Amino acid sequence: MKILADQNMPLVEEFFSDLGEVKRFDGRNLQASSLQDVDALLIRSVTKVNAPLLSQANKLQFVGTATIGIDHVDTHLLAQQDIAFTNAPGCNAVAVAEYVISALYAYAQETDTCLQGKTLGIVGVGSIGKCLQHKLADTGIKLLMCDPLRFKQGDLDEHIDIDAVLEQADIVTFHVPLIKEGADKTFHLMDANRISKLKENMLLINASRGDVIDNQALLKLLQSGQRLELILDVWENEPNILTALLPYTRFASVHIAGHSLEGKARGTQMLYDGLCERLGVCANKQLEAFLPVPALTKCRTEKTLTEQDLGRLVHLVYDIRRDDGLMRANLTSHGFDSLRKNYPPRREFSTLNIDNMSVHGDVLATLGFNVIEKNEG
Numbered sequence: 001m002k003i004l005a006d007q008n009m010p011l012v013e014e015f016f017s018d019l020g021e022v023k024r025f026d027g028r029n030l031q032a033s034s035l036q037d038v039d040a041l042l043i044r045s046v047t048k049v050n051a052p053l054l055s056q057a058n059k060l061q062f063v064g065t066a067t068i069g070i071d072h073v074d075t076h077l078l079a080q081q082d083i084a085f086t087n088a089p090g091c092n093a094v095a096v097a098e099y100v101i102s103a104l105y106a107y108a109q110e111t112d113t114c115l116q117g118k119t120l121g122i123v124g125v126g127s128i129g130k131c132l133q134h135k136l137a138d139t140g141i142k143l144l145m146c147d148p149l150r151f152k153q154g155d156l157d158e159h160i161d162i163d164a165v166l167e168q169a170d171i172v173t174f175h176v177p178l179i180k181e182g183a184d185k186t187f188h189l190m191d192a193n194r195i196s197k198l199k200e201n202m203l204l205i206n207a208s209r210g211d212v213i214d215n216q217a218l219l220k221l222l223q224s225g226q227r228l229e230l231i232l233d234v235w236e237n238e239p240n241i242l243t244a245l246l247p248y249t250r251f252a253s254v255h256i257a258g259h260s261l262e263g264k265a266r267g268t269q270m271l272y273d274g275l276c277e278r279l280g281v282c283a284n285k286q287l288e289a290f291l292p293v294p295a296l297t298k299c300r301t302e303k304t305l306t307e308q309d310l311g312r313l314v315h316l317v318y319d320i321r322r323d324d325g326l327m328r329a330n331l332t333s334h335g336f337d338s339l340r341k342n343y344p345p346r347r348e349f350s351t352l353n354i355d356n357m358s359v360h361g362d363v364l365a366t367l368g369f370n371v372i373e374k375n376e377g
């Protein structure tokens with residue numbers, strides 16, 4: 001079978017070469033003619049699957065996106081054409097949650113803020129929101145959960161309306177899918193009206209989709225002199241983003257919140273599992289076999305850890321300021337997509353084994369580190 005895979009998807013040859021012939025493509029520039037005689041298409045978020053793209057797909061039986069988000073895929077059209085579809089739910093939830101945690105500790109360090117006692121609103125409590133809620137559970141940050149849909153389904157104990165969250169929280173982070181229309185639309189969930197009511201100096205984090213926040217309205221507010229703390233990983237109209245927003249951000253990045261090595265590799269494995277299921281063959285490959293050993297695998301904590309120490313541990317594994325620096329220094333010369341393509345490897349907290357001799361084992365473990373020893377003394 002012929003398999004066409006995005007050039008930015010890792011481990012495709014390792015997972016798929018036993019199933020067929022693998023060819024790569026540039027995700028932003030896939031042409032309809034390239035789908036002639038192709039059996040399986042493996043994409044990332046930058047490839048729009050729609051009627052024009054599928055117009056010459058004479059053999060396509062499987063489309064997989066190695067992402068959580070599916071706003072780039074016309075799933076109804078695929079169903080109509082009896083083309084199996086899978087995404088990779090949850091594949092990079094840990095990576096996005098750790099991006100937010102790294103951002104929080106870096107923000108705290110730079111602004112001399114104590115996170116303990118602050119109130120953080122999580123808007124969208126699915127895989128990522130829940131993962132973040134769990135990881136922050138022992139940090140002393142008060143969490144407000146906002147997810148009307150899950151609350152209605154009885155899948156969430158508490159739900160606070162978004163406007164109440166924006167009023168009560170010091171920090172708000174968005175983890176909703178992009179829904180462009182209908183009763184549940186999240187397009188411009190943060191519209192000009194909500195943006196105009198934002199409290200001075202509150203911290204907004206967006207690592208969901210750029211269109212969830214009206215970027216022009218946000219810029220207008222900031223240009224009017226309102227002070228806000230902003231951490232943006234996603235932007236409207238990527239890759240041609242509103243660069244005028246950049247100077248107003250505390251930290252900015254090129255849509256890489258989910259790009260841990262593990263997160264991207266899990267996405268590939270989930271597509272492999274999906275295609276094997278479609279073909280009725282046994283999926284017998286595991287990503288652990290392909291991941292490199294991390295540069296840093298072990299450290300030891302001796303004393304009672306302060307919040308600053310926790311931040312240092314977080315940043316040992318992943319410091320958002322690395323990505324912020326790369327974007328600010330290279331966006332103009334290299335461009336948004338090239339920075340994404342050449343994203344330096346990043347590992348998840350679980351790759352750091354912490355030999356813990358302090359009383360902070362629980363917070364370290366809930367943050368996601370691998371705590372290998374605990375001494376209550």
Ligand SMILES: NC(=O)C1=CN([C@@H]2O[C@H](COP(=O)(O)OP(=O)(O)OC[C@H]3O[C@@H](n4cnc5c(N)ncnc54)[C@H](O)[C@@H]3O)[C@@H](O)[C@H]2O)C=CC1
Pocket residue numbers: 068069070089090092093096123124125126127128129146147148149150175176177178184185186189207208209233234255256257258259
């Ligand atoms: N920046 C990045 O690199 C990444 C971004 N994403 C984005 O994050 C989104 C969320 O991912 P997951 O948590 O895995 O998805 P999920 O589908 O598990 O959870 C999304 C949650 O948002 C809730 N929701 C929908 N509309 C809402 C609203 N108006 N207000 C509050 N909650 C609402 C849903 O009920 C659901 O529980 C993805 O759809 C994707 O667009 C995902 C991975 C990486």
Ligand SMILES: O=C(O)C(=O)[C@H](O)COP(=O)(O)O
Pocket residue numbers: 043044045046066067068069070092255257258259
């Ligand atoms: O999973 C998602 O949804 C994402 O946004 C990805 O992590 C990032 O997208 P691509 O690397 O596929 O463009």
